[in-house]
Amino acid sequence: MADNKKLVEQITAMEEDFAKWYTDVCRKAELVEYASVKGFTILRPYGYAIWENIQSIMDAEFKKTGHENVAMPVLIPESLLKKEGELVNGFAPEVAWVTHGGSEELEERLAFRPTSETMFCDHWSNILQTYRQLPMLYNQWCSVIRWEKTTRPFLRSREFWWQEGHTIHETAEEAQAETLQQLNCYADFFEKVLAIPVKPGRKTEKEKFAGAEATYTVECMMKDHKALQGATSHYFGDKFSRAYDVTFTGRDNKLQYPFQTSWGSTTRMIGAVIMTHGDNNGLVLPPKIAPTQAIVIPVAQHKPGVLDAAQALLDRLTAMGIRAKMDASDNSMGWKASEYEMKGVPLRVEIGPRDMEKGQCCICRRDTGAKVFVPLADLETAVPALLEDLHQNLYNKAKENLEAHTKPCLTMEEVKTFIETEGGFAKTMWCGDTECELKMKEVAGVSSRCIPFEQEHIGDVCPVCGKPAKHMIIYGIAY
């Protein structure tokens, strides 16, 4: 299905224009395409295949801890959405409204879900009766709409694809534990699947989710030293339960309100992967989410036996459970090398007459470009080891980037200079007042990313007001 005539075009160098490099990668690797509907994007087969791998691994993790998938209606009556004031105030400016069904104007307009807390609460208010039904651990994979002004592939789009977990529990403690368990699940996913190191922590009052008592986040750093919020997990207390009249008969035989959480991650994770691992040759994919983990390329394929040898390699890789393909098209070796580099395929496996004589194949790594000759007899051990090493190398390089561009700062000026010259995560102390957070934003142009779980003692006072510090906090410029 590839267009044989297509030339692999050059992409903008990331040092020259990072934003343009990013968009070039998204399009040249055929991940997304713009739609005719303004602000909407299309996930093309290669981009969607990455999302499918993300979904399948993450979904299995959710199920291990007892979560079940459901499907809620996509449209929410305005009156239902409005029952909890903070949530609707947070999302109202971004809601798309359905006003007509067929030729009739609706009596009440319906919101395309921007998030589904309200629908889950409404459902629970109908089905929950006793503590014996708790906890209810639900999740759904779907798309949501938020009417953003400016859009960028994966990072900000009017429609995006995500999972939203929604749970209710008998006690506050259980709900708080769930909130943190799911945040840890995301942190593990980022590190072990996406090869992206994260800074987990709590959002400030200013940055937390509309209506939540507490929001937790995993923050990552892109290659341009900007921050990207990877995924979030929220604890709601019983605020929504009370607003939506969700009750159950407790162990004491009295009516009680359950405690609630929600947690979400989106297709923006693909954007994080691009900007964490990509390079000037294109996409670099961590093996666990790569649609093709190894591409087999026959060298001098017209020579006798070469195609058979390549096919035998492909068969062995497939039998090992590696997602492998073969490209025996008539495109040049140079074209093929560029094409699969652009697509971020982790391993390129070449075999030609000389390799066959020596009983070997040549494996080229996408991350380092290094070529190793692997005896054919060792294929089953060498390939998984290479993939594992590639994952670890991607993670290590990202971790180096994160650490090299994280700096403890004692004054607002220091933060400002650091952000303007180098960019990255500025660690400072903080008194806990929103005013100081806002002042920091005004002076240094940064937003607070999180109050990390791993606290350090950088100083005794808030660099903004000079009052005693309560926490260490991370500031940065975010996507």
Add this chain to the structure above:
Amino acid sequence: MADNKKLVEQITAMEEDFAKWYTDVCRKAELVEYASVKGFTILRPYGYAIWENIQSIMDAEFKKTGHENVAMPVLIPESLLKKEGELVNGFAPEVAWVTHGGSEELEERLAFRPTSETMFCDHWSNILQTYRQLPMLYNQWCSVIRWEKTTRPFLRSREFWWQEGHTIHETAEEAQAETLQQLNCYADFFEKVLAIPVKPGRKTEKEKFAGAEATYTVECMMKDHKALQGATSHYFGDKFSRAYDVTFTGRDNKLQYPFQTSWGSTTRMIGAVIMTHGDNNGLVLPPKIAPTQAIVIPVAQHKPGVLDAAQALLDRLTAMGIRAKMDASDNSMGWKASEYEMKGVPLRVEIGPRDMEKGQCCICRRDTGAKVFVPLADLETAVPALLEDLHQNLYNKAKENLEAHTKPCLTMEEVKTFIETEGGFAKTMWCGDTECELKMKEVAGVSSRCIPFEQEHIGDVCPVCGKPAKHMIIYGIAY
């Protein structure tokens, strides 16, 4: 998470009120719940788990023949939707319209997709250049909205979940072959996965999809002898390509229009499963889509060793790849039997002290209610054989129902009497004129289901007009 106190309530007998029996099963088996939004339903965990199994099996089949998943925007600009007249005329009365984004009124209103031919064509018009890119074999799993007046769980709902395949090809022959290949894929899925026999065939001009040159269908018969359209596959020729200006440079170096297909199946398949296999004790699930294929129940579980023995059974079933669970709750044996019958779990595996002495377990089949004692040593061979036999038995019973209520009819009166007294599929000859089809509907209250691929010679003339017959056709009353 089950409510231990819940009593398994009686459901309406299907002989008494089939429609009420159906709704009772949907709700008591906890498949769906009504939402606060009129005409919308919620897929609850158990219902959604069935859908996940359907998706996973069907998706793998699609991928075997080279289809790739994508995600298209959910909203379609009105002008784009209107480019192909027949399609928009077919769907306009059922479209939900988004008119506002945030606080702003949109310049052009946007349709919530009722189907996505238009979006795929628009995308292809942007990315297709040469015949070397063909065929493009796409599919997406998503929800669509059609603003129906009356709604029933799974069968007719304003929002429903489906897959929609969309493909373009270099030649008409290839597109026609794809249309039929996908119809066969559905027929196989119904028979081998859902255990539902089907009558595959072509829809008449009157019943075909808006804008299609030809629509093919798999028709099934429910236990009340009514027809249900299982899935459809459409051939469009180059009609949409021309309307949406989708072109490619052909082998002759000239601009050409590709030939197009689409094919879809929906959550209504779950409705078909309920009405094909269900009984007065509730749901009966074919093993391949059952979320739980075997439920292990310890008997006299307080006795020493019983729970361990039950756990060992569960572990062995799980190790075999069977989707198994254990219910060691304090509910009575009677309650558990009723509960898992209601949920349609194919096998109930019981083990108690006496079984342990004899080195056996007792397996009860959901379809026949038959109990067999299986030596523990034989578990790995007995369980898969029982599941296979259960599937085959469900299929055979459904096939008997289909054949027993299919009748060749020579006159309109005969059709009318058959439909009024017994109900089912009336096979008649047909001249091919829509007028005769309409007359049959008027007189006998039936719609044409399909012109089956397997034609029979019932007579020489159309029973309506008396002119020479061209085809055998099936009539029935449809969901």
